[in-house]
Amino acid sequence: xxxxxxxxxxxxxxxxxxxxxxxVRLHAVKAGRSxxxxxxxxxxxxxxxxxxxxxxxxxxxxxxxxxxxxxxVDSALDRNPHVLWHSREHILRRTKRxxxxxxxxxxxxxxxxxxxKQGMDVNVTGVWERNITGVGITVVVVDDGIQHTLADIxxxxxxxxxxxxxxxxxxxxxxxxxxxxxxxxTRCAGEIAAVSNNSFCAVGLAYGAKVAGxxxxxxxxxxxxEAVAFNKHYQVNDxxxxxxxxxxxxxxxxxxxxxxxxxxxxxxxxxxRGFGSIFxxxxxxxxxxxDNCNYDGYANSIYxxxxxxxxxxxxxxxxxEECASMLAVTFSSGSRQLRSIVTSDWSLQSGTGCTDGHTxxxxxxxxxxxxxxxxxxxxxxLSWRDVQHIITYTATQHDADxxxxxxxxxxxxxxxxxxxxxxxxxxxxxxxxxxxESMPFLVSYQSPVLKANEDIPxxxxxxxxxxxxxxxxxxxxxxxxxxxxSVTVTIVHPRRGNVEIRLVCPSGMSSLxxxxxxxxxxxxxxxxxxxxxVRCWGERAxxxxxLQITDYKESTLSSGVLKHWKLTLYGSSLSHQQVKERRRVxxxxxxxxxxxxxxxxxxPPGIDVxxxxxxxxxxxxxxxDATIQLVHGSIRTSVFNHGFRxxxxxxxxxxxxxxxxxxKNLLRHGWTVSGQKPVHLEQPEGVSSRxxxxxxxx
Numbered sequence: 020x021x022x023x024x025x026x027x028x029x030x031x032x033x034x035x036x037x038x039x040x041x042x043v044r045l046h047a048v049k050a051g052r053s054x055x056x057x058x059x060x061x062x063x064x065x066x067x068x069x070x071x072x073x074x075x076x077x078x079x080x081x082x083x084x085x086x087x088x089x090x091x092v093d094s095a096l097d098r099n100p101h102v103l104w105h106s107r108e109h110i111l112r113r114t115k116r117x118x119x120x121x122x123x124x125x126x127x128x129x130x131x132x133x134x135x136k137q138g139m140d141v142n143v144t145g146v147w148e149r150n151i152t153g154v155g156i157t158v159v160v161v162d163d164g165i166q167h168t169l170a171d172i173x174x175x176x177x178x179x180x181x182x183x184x185x186x187x188x189x190x191x192x193x194x195x196x197x198x199x200x201x202x203x204x205t206r207c208a209g210e211i212a213a214v215s216n217n218s219f220c221a222v223g224l225a226y227g228a229k230v231a232g233x234x235x236x237x238x239x240x241x242x243x244x245e246a247v248a249f250n251k252h253y254q255v256n257d258x259x260x261x262x263x264x265x266x267x268x269x270x271x272x273x274x275x276x277x278x279x280x281x282x283x284x285x286x287x288x289x290x291x292r293g294f295g296s297i298f299x300x301x302x303x304x305x306x307x308x309x310d311n312c313n314y315d316g317y318a319n320s321i322y323x324x325x326x327x328x329x330x331x332x333x334x335x336x337x338x339x340e341e342c343a344s345m346l347a348v349t350f351s352s353g354s355r356q357l358r359s360i361v362t363s364d365w366s367l368q369s370g371t372g373c374t375d376g377h378t379x380x381x382x383x384x385x386x387x388x389x390x391x392x393x394x395x396x397x398x399x400x401l402s403w404r405d406v407q408h409i410i411t412y413t414a415t416q417h418d419a420d421x422x423x424x425x426x427x428x429x430x431x432x433x434x435x436x437x438x439x440x441x442x443x444x445x446x447x448x449x450x451x452x453x454x455x456e457s458m459p460f461l462v463s464y465q466s467p468v469l470k471a472n473e474d475i476p477x478x479x480x481x482x483x484x485x486x487x488x489x490x491x492x493x494x495x496x497x498x499x500x501x502x503x504x505s506v507t508v509t510i511v512h513p514r515r516g517n518v519e520i521r522l523v524c525p526s527g528m529s530s531l532x533x534x535x536x537x538x539x540x541x542x543x544x545x546x547x548x549x550x551x552x553v554r555c556w557g558e559r560a561x562x563x564x565x566l567q568i569t570d571y572k573e574s575t576l577s578s579g580v581l582k583h584w585k586l587t588l589y590g591s592s593l594s595h596q597q598v599k600e601r602r603r604v605x606x607x608x609x610x611x612x613x614x615x616x617x618x619x620x621x622x623p624p625g626i627d628v629x630x631x632x633x634x635x636x637x638x639x640x641x642x643x644d645a646t647i648q649l650v651h652g653s654i655r656t657s658v659f660n661h662g663f664r665x666x667x668x669x670x671x672x673x674x675x676x677x678x679x680x681x682x683k684n685l686l687r688h689g690w691t692v693s694g695q696k697p698v699h700l701e702q703p704e705g706v707s708s709r710x711x712x713x714x715x716x717x
Contacts, residue, residue, distance in 0.1 A: 274316010
């Protein structure tokens with residue numbers, strides 16, 4: 020607590036009435052006399068009362084009138100030899116710098132500013148007040164098209180980022196249909212970037228951003244079309260908002276097929292000039308059917324940001340799915356008594372251009388995409404993994420109900436199968452982005468395929484398999500702490516929905532990666548299906564991982580069989596202590612001082628990634644866009660998603676490596692140029708097959 024200066028008066032400066040006070044600046048005083056004494060003397064001479072020093076301004080004092088007659092005060096102060104300057108105080112008109120919009124539906128956009136239920140909004144207005152609105156960022160809505168001629172969309176529409184894959188033309192305008200339901204993409208686009216202050220409908224969360232549309236859902240969708248959509252105009256589009264996925268019926272197990280997987284991977288490597296496309300996906304609306312987003316390959320992917328929904332009370336709605344791979348949640352609709360999302364709507368068929376009925380996780384994912392746009396405005400070089408980490412570090416635990424299923428992992432992060440790491444908060448995300456140091460390169464470890472061929476026992480018994488990951492196993496990749504953990508299983512079972520699968524990390528953190536589903540009567544089981552979890556984020560990677568499988572089967576059914584399984588760890592070289600330090604830095608930034616000072620860490624320039632660099636390759640070779648040959652036999656070479664490791668020589672950032680390739684200058688790290696290009700670099704014998712190469716298909 021600061022002590023008050025001995026010269027500071029106890030009188031309150033606010034005690035003077037309007038027009039009844041004068042601010043004066045005094046000359047320096049002679050030795051033996053204090054400024055306070057001089058101020059008191061001057062006040063008495065001119066018939067005023069000394070109300071003390073003005074704040075921390077030395078020699079500045081506030082003098083207030085004692086008598087009704089103040090006509091001679093200015094003249095008396097003019098004549099006083101000790102007064103250097105004076106000014107009669109007047110009431111200054113100042114208004115609170117809060118945002119107002121003339122968009123008629125803005126007052127109803129509770130998800131942006133909830134005046135009824137405090138804290139139940141995305142906390143974005145303070146970000147807007149600092150002119151952070153998504154300027155310079157483009158979010159593309161991959162959907163059934165967007166009506167870009169709409170008043171709320173047209174000024175922010177990006178034709179350069181748009182395309183119609185259903186009709187194979189550049190215009191993603193939605194087509195009227197028999198059900199008048201091709202409004203989905205337009206609604207999502209409005210949530211993200213609806214124009215502000217145009218006296219029409221509503222305001223987008225990132226109303227300064229550009230919005231593009233890729234029309235792909237209004238017709239048959241193939242693997243190749245999906246792959247094209249994920250990478251379309253990926254040097255223009257920064258964020259891909261995808262409010263769709265496999266059927267949410269409680270019986271489907273599906274996700275991106277080989278080309279779609281390759282496109283997601285290619286996007287995070289080559290999109291945004293090497294910083295990586297950000298893919299935001301909705302977790303799904305199958306909650307009422309006991310569906311779970313771990314059966315959705317888009318939500319399960321390490322390359323996506325999986326977003327669930329909460330209602331206006333911050334509770335899980337009836338439709339929302341749970342899963343161990345969910346990163347976070349944000350607002351959407353709930354029961355009929357609660358409000359839905361207000362946003363733009365198409366004006367075709369029965370549409371009016373505005374709606375207050377946008378619902379489901381389809382409405383949650385675009386809000387998350389808009390928040391990512393705000394993050395990228397203040398720090399454009401955030402990678403897809405940086406975004407995932409910042410969400411993990413800043414999402415807030417919000418539902419204290421015991422049924423919320425919050426667990427605290429070994430790194431101190433809270434996670435719930437219902438809510439991920441918690442509720443997205445735009446203020447926290449943007450402040451953290453300001454001070455976020457780019458993550459080290461993604462590294463991975465993969466176990467061999469672990470053959471089992473064991474029957475799965477009936478509940479309450481459990482089939483348990485373990486795999487120990489030692490420090491020596493991780494030494495090659497440099498991994499210290501975890502991000503995503505994946506388990507790939509092949510299980511034969513007469514009724515797939517009876518199987519429950521859990522993974523326990525070395526810390527003891529348990530993830531329900533395969534939930535029971537009463538409607539899933541499939542008789543084929545799982546064939547190389549990959550489940551993933553983020554619940555062990557930030558934990559130490561070494562230790563024993565435990566797979567637990569239980570069969571809640573009917574007595575008439577035969578037992579299921581675990582044929583084989585495989586463990587894959589994804590993480591970084593950050594130490595456990597560095598994770599703690601990053602959490603401290605992030606929390607320290609929440610006061611807004613870095614936004615107010617317009618501070619941001621510098622961003623390196625992006626680089627156009629040659630297509631040859633990210634061409635698919637096998638686990639034993641790497642194709643690069645240069646003529647290079649490995650000449651230093653002792654160097655262990657492993658390829659990771661954002662860089663290359665060269666043994667004891669340390670790390671080279673991907674963009675630096677690519678520049679060296681383009682300049683034919685690779686000698687620093689033991690490479691030389693020779694022969695014809697392209698060339699295959701064979702994986703050195705010293706590199707274990709457990710080190711997964713993240714470029715290309717695997």
